[in-house]
Amino acid sequence: MKHKIIIAITGASGSIYAKGILDKLAANPDQYNAVGIVMSKNAQDVWETEIGDKSYAQYPFTFYGKQDFYAPFASGSAQYNTMIVVPCSMGTMGRIAAGISDDLITRAADVILKERRKLILVARETPYNLIQIKNMETITLAGGIICPATPSFYSKPSTIAEVAATVVDRVLDLAGIKIDTYRWGK
Template structure:
């Protein structure tokens, strides 16, 4: 079984986090444990963008951003992946710079040092040169940049369907087998 940590940061794109957490619930036969950590602004952005506090209903273990006792803050844990969704450019910059000032960046550092999956669903447009260099640094360190850039060849209808085109890729990158459109299949 797989243990996955999810970090939700204050970047725009709360719909991606919502869909990711819903899909992880649906994949309970593939996932043994899910833990969630929220940045300072993540819940505020969720409420602004989605118009609700449904994050309070998420059935997974939630960790405070300064609680370094979370199991995924240590390389001795058996967490296999961290998905940062959405990943703000500030968070990405701190990861690229090796700054572990909270549970999100510490967990990212752990995933990189242990050669486990770090998937950063970056959400910004356009990118500036600093963003691109930070993406390069994280990629060179072993992380995966999975931009929150949806695809449309599956003919998505709803906003959730559109978000799922990216979430599905992140779940696949984490080693899971989600349902959904696959090119040519």
């Protein structure tokens, strides 16, 4: 089955993770029917600071405004089956955990959870406070997946991009996208 994927990019640090996911999705168009992107203004500013350009606008995906409640994935009837919030700010996570659907990102997450589909939040904060941990618990109990942007090192990454790819590849694995990546024991 091909995926219909929502990518939400919030203003947390970690644009390298969002860029990596968009790059790998663009390189594997045979694995999805649609990719819709919602990107906050803060996310654009952080991308421009961390990546150094506005390349987010050059991807072959459909972009939706944060207040565009006419986007297809604002309703379960559009049958988007996966949502990745990358990086996921703690504010966005808190609104999702509380069921506050005040923009397209939180509405889409609410729809994904109510339809029992796959929600993956790439949390980007450290350390966590108790409120954040309880929000993670709430989302997990509701069926979401919390995937902190915690890189692994057993593949012996040697560049920042390779370190970030350990997180990107894990997220894409969770989403069911088949990619060529390091596998333990091979």
